[in-house]
Amino acid sequence: MFTSSSIPFHAPTIHHSLSSTTTRSLSFLPHNNNLTLHLRTPSFLRPPPLNPSLPSIFTVSAKSSTPDKASEQKWVHEGLITESLPNGMFRVRLDNEDLILGYISGKIRKNFVRILPGDRVRVEVSRYDSSKGRIIYRIRNTPGGNSS
Numbered sequence: 001m002f003t004s005s006s007i008p009f010h011a012p013t014i015h016h017s018l019s020s021t022t023t024r025s026l027s028f029l030p031h032n033n034n035l036t037l038h039l040r041t042p043s044f045l046r047p048p049p050l051n052p053s054l055p056s057i058f059t060v061s062a063k064s065s066t067p068d069k070a071s072e073q074k075w076v077h078e079g080l081i082t083e084s085l086p087n088g089m090f091r092v093r094l095d096n097e098d099l100i101l102g103y104i105s106g107k108i109r110k111n112f113v114r115i116l117p118g119d120r121v122r123v124e125v126s127r128y129d130s131s132k133g134r135i136i137y138r139i140r141n142t143p144g145g146n147s148s
Helices: 108-110
Strands: 013-017 023-028 037-038 074-083 090-095 100-105 120-126 132-139
Touching: 037 090, 074 132, 090 108, 090 120, 100 108, 100 120, 108 132
Parallel strands: 100 132
Antiparallel strands: 013 023, 023 037, 074 090, 074 120, 090 100, 120 132
């Protein structure tokens, strides 16, 4: 059985230094090996930097006004749904008389917007493949029967 006198035990000593950057050192002295652990003050306890020109994690950067590449590579057209195909696909006749294959965008699919033949829609057409487009908006019909 171990007694308290048979196990050498040294209580940890805490040293505080009063420098400009607050550091704490915690020293354990097991036998003859020195183990020193330095802890830095957490960032939320530190005072803000004195120089405001330095970058801070709390500064909010303004978004650039330039459009991203994905929106630059699309043409937006309006057209008329002529035929309904399976899996949310439609035959769309654009205002410039092109006939394309249109598929429903995720937002329209998510909100269960019903699209039927005869509806006017807004379509994003890729510049790389102008025979396919994504239906992004169903244009509401006015009570008189005219669209837009």
